[in-house]
Amino acid sequence: MWASLSVGVVVLGLKWLAWRLTGSVGLYSDALESIVNVVAALVGLVFVSVAARPADAGHPFGHAKAEYFAAGLEGALVLVAAWSLLRAAWERWASPAPVVDLWRGGAVSGLATALNGALGVYLVRRGRALRSPTLRADGAHVLTDVATSAGVLLGVGAARATGVLALDPLVAAFVAVNIVWSGGRLVVDAVGGLMDEALPEAELTAVERAARSACDSGYTADVLRTRRAGHATFVEVRLVVPPETSVRASHDCCDRIEAAIAEVAEGATTTVHVEPAEE
Numbered sequence: 001m002w003a004s005l006s007v008g009v010v011v012l013g014l015k016w017l018a019w020r021l022t023g024s025v026g027l028y029s030d031a032l033e034s035i036v037n038v039v040a041a042l043v044g045l046v047f048v049s050v051a052a053r054p055a056d057a058g059h060p061f062g063h064a065k066a067e068y069f070a071a072g073l074e075g076a077l078v079l080v081a082a083w084s085l086l087r088a089a090w091e092r093w094a095s096p097a098p099v100v101d102l103w104r105g106g107a108v109s110g111l112a113t114a115l116n117g118a119l120g121v122y123l124v125r126r127g128r129a130l131r132s133p134t135l136r137a138d139g140a141h142v143l144t145d146v147a148t149s150a151g152v153l154l155g156v157g158a159a160r161a162t163g164v165l166a167l168d169p170l171v172a173a174f175v176a177v178n179i180v181w182s183g184g185r186l187v188v189d190a191v192g193g194l195m196d197e198a199l200p201e202a203e204l205t206a207v208e209r210a211a212r213s214a215c216d217s218g219y220t221a222d223v224l225r226t227r228r229a230g231h232a233t234f235v236e237v238r239l240v241v242p243p244e245t246s247v248r249a250s251h252d253c254c255d256r257i258e259a260a261i262a263e264v265a266e267g268a269t270t271t272v273h274v275e276p277a278e279e
Helices: 002-022 025-051 066-094 102-130 133-162 167-194 201-213 247-264
Strands: 220-229 232-241 268-276
Touching: 002 025, 002 102, 002 133, 025 066, 025 102, 025 133, 025 167, 066 133, 066 167, 102 133, 133 167, 201 220, 201 247, 232 247, 247 268
Parallel strands: 232 268
Antiparallel strands: 220 232
């Protein structure tokens, strides 16, 4: 998140310079979205720090869900930026103006886009490795910004080459619609996390297979419930054992189940409830 914030500030400065050089409302829309990136990175840094705190008496399951607030707020900020872009595009549509100094402005914007591309790939990879919804959301947003920046440059270049000034505000409006889509997805994902959605089907299947593979003959393990809270995963398993099974043998099987699930769902907290087969 520190990398996201630092690069975001540099990219914002470059895109703002590109807009000032050209006067393009398309490049202005690109710069405005970079403001959202900086604010989102700052908010994300705060919430990731909160999520990293260990469990305590008041929060026995930890603070991992704090990351969903960051992802949801980033989505909301994107939607606010989209509204501002649509207003700017409408004003430029009503009062067209030529794009100037496109070569220098385009070069500056291209450099900013390249930096954003490298940052987005890095954030998504780290987000997957750390199971962080905030990093994944920030990386996905930055990569969306890269795609829209490329579209803006093409649109502004076409406006300058053809003399059709309406292309500039049209590109800005397209950017606005695109980031509404990306912002909406961030909000939906954050709400899903706060509502304790189950693990995705593929991960759930892997967890079930791991639990059953750890059982001795005559034992049965069923995954009852799963949920994800930020980087943390919680799994509840019912272990059915023969009635004569000792507490020690049941406990050893529980340990094997927990270890097996941890291999396919890194960092998972597994709770196993033991029942005799006759019940």
